[in-house]
Amino acid sequence: MARVELRGVSQKDEFVRRVKEAVRNTNQGSWILGGGWNNDLWGGELPMASWVDDITPYNPVWLSRMDGHMGLANSVALKLAGITTSSEDPNGGTIVRFTSGEPTGLLIDSAMKLLLLSIPEVSVEERREALSRASNHALMRGVTTVVDVGRYFPGASVKHSWEDFSDVYKWADSSGKMMIRVCLFFPLETWLQLHNLITKVGRTMSQWIYLGGVKAFADGSLGSNSALFYEPYADEPHNYGLQVKDNESLLNLTLASDRVGLQVAIHAIGDRANDLILDMYESVFSTNGVRDRRFRIEHAQHLAPETPARFGKLGIVASVQPEHLLDDAESATKKLGIDRAQKGSYLFRSLLASNGQLAFGSDWPVADINPLGGIKTAMKRIPPGWDIAWIPSETLSLNDTLKANLLLPGHSQLKGIRRCQDLTDDGVGYWKRNYKLSGKGKEVHADGGEERATSDHITYSKAYMSRTHIVLSPVSHDLCLAARACFLDSDLGSLSPGKLADFVILSRDSWDDVVVEGSASIEATYVGGVQAYP
Structure with missing residues (x-):
């Protein structure tokens, strides 16, 4: 298989040229896969099978949009999958068609399953190699753990998800090849399988693998015109978006997952989709009783005016990705x-003002995995080519941005073997032997040196290092x-006794420098x- x-x-x-280049290096009959395209970058026109049919007469093609909620198939691929004028749209999906009823080549959300079943599986070896490459890239970006x-x-x-758990993660863990920690979420439909596994092995399988919860989808994406809204799309007046899974199924599966103590995460982008999930969560609370669910x-990207207050009232975590607003502003x-x-x-400030719980992530590979980019975007909200912020009333302060980032959901740090107090024994990293962390605002001593812990960063004295650095993991509780x-939170969120010693050192001397300069680089992870890096 070739990749584009x-x-x-x-x-x-350029779109066509890159596909043509892939054809030159591919045997007839082999699939050409890839994607990451964003039609907004060339004015909004959606691609069609006819764009690539002439250059791919003997190869099936599948190219996914950057958000993963839409993809383009050429005519060869459509024929292999049996998608024709008479094919019906599946629940929660759309086969995009011409007025004649003929498919254009675009498949949205659940309609993608009509074609994906025809694509050969990626080999175990390729998936294991992908984990290695992704782990190295994450460490380079200052990410020590991901929620997958x-x-x-x-x-x-x-x-x-279960095949990757068995073939990739368990293999890497048992063979000593894990480099970053992973918190794994599994499809909501498989809640019982996850519950049985947790009952058998616990939530923490090793210092590298943590069993998180279950995930589902309520709607699609804005870019694919499939996020679910109360009002129709301005550029498609008869389209309100898609509800990917029906209310009854979502409710019953969430009730069952909640009864056995699993954490539930549901994708919702449009204002109507967010309200539907909040309604459902409230029903679950009423039925199953009070407990700490989180x-x-x-995403929670587009909300009705009263919705931020509901997040706060119900204690629902808004897991958002600041970098997405750079693509969505236009x-x-x-x-x-x-x-x-x-x-x-992207009502970040409104959610916080309503006592909502903001948790930042990246949604990589849809957006850049770089947490520093997310911090800058949340504070500035200035899209590429813009001189002013998009919705400046929703910008966040540095302090609020750090609260939402540390530690990064979607890229969160997990409980492991080596914790902060271990550093008193072996002096790993920048700490000297006899290091002790006394707490916020207090001095600590090691080999005659001093360092002062503040709510934003740790400043090291000249006795330790040639310059000061920011440690991206604050002491403030x-x-x-x-x-x-x-x-x-009992193991993470601060550099303090008993917590995991995963941290990042930045190039700037203080967070004030980061705010002024608008950037920093990772010096060590x-x-x-x-x-672990470099």
Whole structure:
């Protein structure tokens, strides 16, 4: 199989050229896969099978959009999958058609399953190599742990997450090849399988693997015009979006998962989808009684005016990705209209003001895994090519941004073997022997040196290092919102005795420098007190 990288492509001609290049290096009959395309970059026109049919007469093609909720198939692939004019749209999905009824080649959300079953499985060896490459990339970006929801999206098999768990993660753990920690979420439909596994082995399988919870989808995405809204899309007046899974199924599966103590996370982007999930969560609370659930809504990008207050009232975690607003600022205005986009998009400050729980992540590989980029975006909200912030009233302070980032949900740090007090024994990393952490605002001594802990960073004295650095894991105990969102706040969220010694050292001397300069770089990443990058 050949792969085509289309991320960042801004012209139709370049789109076609890259596919043509892949054909030259592919045997007849082999699949050409890839994607990452964003039609907004070339003006919004959606691609069609005819774009690539002439150059791929003997190869099936599948190219997914950057958000994973839409993909383009060529005519060869459509024929292999049996998708024709008479094919019916599945529940929660759309076969995009011409007025004649003929498929254009685009499949949205659950309709993708009609084609995905025809694509050969990626080999175990390829998936194991992908884990190694992804882990190295994450460490380079200063990420020590990821929350992995698996190869699960509308139209995909629920088996993939479990296959990767067995074939990739368990193998890497047993063979000593894990480099970052993973918190695994599995498809909601498989809640009983996860419950049985946790009953057998517990939530923490090793210092590297943590069994998190279950995930489902309520709607699609804004870019694919499949996020579910109360009002129709401005550029598609008869389309309100898609509800990927029906209310009854979502409710029954969530009730069952909750009864056995599993954490539930559901994808919702449109305002109507978010309200539907909040309604359902409230019903679960009423039926199953009071407990510490920390249910999540993934993305929560577009909200009705009263919805932020509901997040706060119900204690629902809004798991959001600041980097997505860089892509959506232009498209939201076109798809929703100026007024709707301005009033309801990426309401970070409104959620916090309503006592909502914000947890930041990246949604990688849809967006960059770089946490520093997310911090900058949440504070500035300035899309590429813009001179002013998009919805400036929703910008966050540095302190609020750090609360939502540390530790990163979607990229959260997990309980492991080496903890902060271990550093007093072996002096790993930048700490000297006899290091002791006394707490916020107090001095600690090691070999005659001093360091002062503040709420934002740790400043090292000249006795230790040639310059000062920021450690991306604050000492302040109130900066644990994202760790709390993953039930990890007893082990994470601060560099303090008893907590995991995963941390990142940045190039800037203080957070003030980061705010002024708008950037920083990763100088070192430590996992369990051991330098993992560079």
